[in-house]
Amino acid sequence: MKPTPPPSPAGLERPDASAGQRTRRAARQAPSAPGPGPSLELPLVSPSAAGNASPIAPTAPIAAAAALSPMTPRGAATPRGMAAARTVYSVSRLNREVRELLESGIGQLWVQGELSNFSRPASGHWYFSLKDRDAQVRCAMFRLRNARTGFVPRDGQQVLVRARVGLYEPRGEYQLLVEELEDAGLGALQRAFEELKRRLAAEGLFDPERKRSLPAAPHCIGVITSPSGAAIRDILHILARRFPAARVLIYGVPVQGAAAVPAIVAALDLASARAECDVLIVARGGGSLEDLWAFNDERVARAIHRARLPIVTGIGHEIDFTIADFVADLRAPTPSGAAELVVPDGAAWRTRLTQLHERFLAAMRRTLAVENAALTRLQRRLTASHPGMRLQAMAQRLDELEGRLQFVLQARLAREQTRLQSLARALQAVSPLATLERGFAVVTRSRDGELVTSAAQVAPDERIDVRLASGRLTASVLAAESPESRG
Numbered sequence: 001m002k003p004t005p006p007p008s009p010a011g012l013e014r015p016d017a018s019a020g021q022r023t024r025r026a027a028r029q030a031p032s033a034p035g036p037g038p039s040l041e042l043p044l045v046s047p048s049a050a051g052n053a054s055p056i057a058p059t060a061p062i063a064a065a066a067a068l069s070p071m072t073p074r075g076a077a078t079p080r081g082m083a084a085a086r087t088v089y090s091v092s093r094l095n096r097e098v099r100e101l102l103e104s105g106i107g108q109l110w111v112q113g114e115l116s117n118f119s120r121p122a123s124g125h126w127y128f129s130l131k132d133r134d135a136q137v138r139c140a141m142f143r144l145r146n147a148r149t150g151f152v153p154r155d156g157q158q159v160l161v162r163a164r165v166g167l168y169e170p171r172g173e174y175q176l177l178v179e180e181l182e183d184a185g186l187g188a189l190q191r192a193f194e195e196l197k198r199r200l201a202a203e204g205l206f207d208p209e210r211k212r213s214l215p216a217a218p219h220c221i222g223v224i225t226s227p228s229g230a231a232i233r234d235i236l237h238i239l240a241r242r243f244p245a246a247r248v249l250i251y252g253v254p255v256q257g258a259a260a261v262p263a264i265v266a267a268l269d270l271a272s273a274r275a276e277c278d279v280l281i282v283a284r285g286g287g288s289l290e291d292l293w294a295f296n297d298e299r300v301a302r303a304i305h306r307a308r309l310p311i312v313t314g315i316g317h318e319i320d321f322t323i324a325d326f327v328a329d330l331r332a333p334t335p336s337g338a339a340e341l342v343v344p345d346g347a348a349w350r351t352r353l354t355q356l357h358e359r360f361l362a363a364m365r366r367t368l369a370v371e372n373a374a375l376t377r378l379q380r381r382l383t384a385s386h387p388g389m390r391l392q393a394m395a396q397r398l399d400e401l402e403g404r405l406q407f408v409l410q411a412r413l414a415r416e417q418t419r420l421q422s423l424a425r426a427l428q429a430v431s432p433l434a435t436l437e438r439g440f441a442v443v444t445r446s447r448d449g450e451l452v453t454s455a456a457q458v459a460p461d462e463r464i465d466v467r468l469a470s471g472r473l474t475a476s477v478l479a480a481e482s483p484e485s486r487g
Contacts, residue, residue: 091172110162115155125142127396130159141161153181164176165177196296205301205305206327211329220276222279223251227250249276265299268311295324301326312332
């Protein structure tokens with residue numbers, strides 16, 4: 001390591017000093033000129049431009065703060081009237097404006113991490129932390145939001161949250177206000193499904209513009225499915241009941257196993273090449289994700305995409321979605337539903353319904369465009385003045401005070417219990433029962449219950465009651481000797 005050279009004396013420059021270094025050194029050595037101090041321009045973010053920040057001109061208080069910055073030389077004169085322009089923030093105002101900047105400047109975002117420190121007080125709100133290997137952030141999910149989650153998260157669970165950034169004003173701590181929470185533990189097949197779905201969507205295989213309309217009254221319907229399964233029986237039953245005039249051509253293929261994908265692709269290509277049918281149904285009964293995996297294969301998706309016939313899918317149950325469903329021109333929830341979609345109850349009704357449907361969509365698009373613009377304006381106003389933001393913060397403050405109240409009550413109960421135990425011990429020390437436990441007894445006359453403290457109070461053969469520490473005795477006096485009789 002080379003030793004650090006000593007500083008150059010005033011007026012001398014090192015041979016290797018750059019022009020920039022010499023300029024900065026000269027600026028530091030130059031005397032400060034009198035004046036109002038250095039000019040400072042601060043880029044501010046406009047709260048109205050959420051997610052699209054743009055610099056705006058600094059205001060007068062900011063210019064005044066710049067003039068009074070620590071860069072002003074000590075002892076320099078302050079311009080006249082500058083002290084009156086100084087803006088002093090309270091802590092509450094600072095936290096409130098920082099919260100508004102966070103909520104309007106960042107917007108909603110998705111965050112994934114490990115859930116920890118999960119808490120659910122009596123109010124029903126959820127409080128927890130999201131963390132990864134290097135950092136963590138506090139989160140709050142209010143009751144109206146977590147009621148739609150469908151499960152109660154646990155510490156250590158990997159979750160995915162949709163949230164907006166906020167700030168808890170009483171403590172000045174920033175946090176995530178969670179709107180939606182999901183379990184992030186997807187399996188390998190589900191991840192492969194989502195990856196293929198994203199890739200094909202980016203290529204345009206799912207675009208609504210390429211979807212073909214179904215024929216109003218098909219003359220021939222092709223069905224690609226297992227010829228021996230329950231799905232083909234359901235399809236044939238529906239077609240015969242709703243539109244018996246249509247012919248049905250079955251392309252029998254396996255729908256599960258290693259041979260399923262090549263067979264389905266070949267059947268799609270064959271049906272497209274022969275063009276015997278007006279519409280194709282690709283169907284399979286219900287099953288697990290693994291059972292339906294042949295219809296999530298990229299080869300099947302591309303065969304559907306290049307087919308020249310309208311294709312309707314009816315794969316699995318209503319909750320099952322496959323890649324083939326997204327590529328097809330129309331998806332039905334079940335094989336029976338696919339059969340109902342490809343045939344009408346009447347050609348005239350079908351034509352009229354299609355016309356009304358198109359007119360309705362056009363009118364709705366126009367209405368939604370107008371209403372969406374109005375909604376955007378109202379949302380901006382609501383974000384700035386909505387009382388719900390303050391109520392959420394007060395609810396969180398109430399939960400905190402409730403926890404402190406419980407702590408104080410428990411401490412008070414502990415003190416009172418200790419005091420009660422102390423009084424009980426003092427009472428036990430002076431109790432006559434404690435005397436009885438040392439071998440003494442309490443004697444009373446049986447006839448009137450009077451306490452016997454002297455032998456003169458009883459006569460021979462008189463009955464007496466003796467109370468011991470444990471139990472009672474009834475006895476008869478054999479003899480009574482008082483101090484007077486001994487004298």
